[in-house]
Amino acid sequence: MTLVLVLVLVLAALVFPWAAAAAARRMASALPPREACAAITGAAVLAAAGTGAALVGLAHVPFLALFEGLSLARVAAAWPAALPVAGVAAAVLAAQLVLVARRWSGHRSLLARTWADTADAEAEGDLLVVTGENPDAFALPGRGLRAGRVVVTRAMLQVLNARERRVLVAHERAHLAGRHHLLSVTVHLAAAVHPALRVLGPVLDFHLERWADESAAEAVGDRRLAATALARAALAGASAGRAARGPLLSVSTGPVPQRVQALLGPLPTRPAAPSAQAAVAGLGLAVLACTVSAAAVAYGLHEYVELASRAIRGH
Structure with missing residues (x-):
């Protein structure tokens, strides 16, 4: 295993998340909301894991050298970049851990x-x-022994009629039943590991809202009523300055016109078009490349240290 191949593997593990994020976005647009959310979350987790594995592989080069019985001075003489690269990787890992911990x-x-x-x-x-003057509604996940709740302000209830309030509550209950906050938090934490994954947060929020929209429409049995109610609630909530808040998913999250248009159209189904199949294949290849290349990094670095060990010892 040569140094050039090791560097190629490291580069692949750090660059492929960009491809995985792009493929996940394309695939999500071709899938029903539930499957789209699963695809985005899965891609984010695998890409983040691949990046982390690559950095761990780089950071533990000095430990591998000590395991082989080599002094760091001799390893640095044979491979001058070993210790600086390991130091940078360790620093990046530490920064990632701090950022993930702060976000959590x-x-x-x-x-x-x-x-x-x-x-x-x-x-x-x-x-x-x-109570509150601003129309607002969101799903509040459970905490400790307390189950999740749907939080609605009186101002929001005054905006909607009785049938529309049923839609609103069904929408937020769908967030709780599907444990959507866990998906949102997972992607948000993964974005702390690699900058390419930051674009997946807003995409996931949109498809989570679409998932809840469809669940609400199914609960009330009227897609047009659901579209009208969610549009009115979302616009009222937007006037209050509501923004996506991670675990607190709100009905006003995401592009409202696209969500309303989707509800006024046919029920979403899984397409069999070649473009959708290509998106699925692209996502699979991207995340597979992230995982395989990251796993190969650790093996490759170990092999390189052994090669350096034999060179230093003269056999």
């Missing part, structure tokens, strides 16, 4: 604050009605 802590803090803010809300089953 931010999500947990947000949930804790939101649960505290809704402590005095009026409970109606799984529905929490809170």
Whole structure:
């Protein structure tokens, strides 16, 4: 295993996430919402894992050298780039771990604050009605022994009629039932590992909302009513400045016109068009390349250290 091949494998593991992200976006546009969310999350996790494995492979070169009984000074003399590269990789890994930990802590803090803010809300089953001048509604995931709740402000309830309120509540309940916040948080954390994965967050948010839209339409049995209710609720929520908030998924997340248009069209089905098949194949190849190349990095670096060991020892 030559140094050139090792560098090629490392480059592949770090570059392929860009291809995986592009393929995942294309594939998601050709799939029903539920499958699209699974594809985006899977691609993000595999690409992040491949990047992390590549960095671990680079960072542990000095440890492999010590395992082979070589001093770092002798390894540096035979391979001058070994220690600087390992140091950079270790620094990047440390930064990634800090960023992931901060994002996770931010999500947990947000949930804790939101649960505290809704402590005095009026409970109606799984529905929490809170006071507030701004129309708002979102799915509040469970915390500890408390199950998830649908949080709606009185101002939002006043915007909608009785039938439209059924759609709104069904939409947010779909977020809770599908545990959509876990998918959202997973992709958000994966984006801390590789910058290519940042584009998948908004794409996932849109398809999560589409998934909840379709579930709400199925619950009320009227796609046109669902489109009207979600458009009105989303526009009202947008006027309150609602933005995507990770684990707190709101009905106003994502491009509302595209969501309404989709509800006014036919029920989404899995296409069999060649373009969709090509997108599936592209995504599979991209994530497979990430995983295989990252796994090969560790093996390749070990082989290179052994090669350096024999060269240093003169046999």
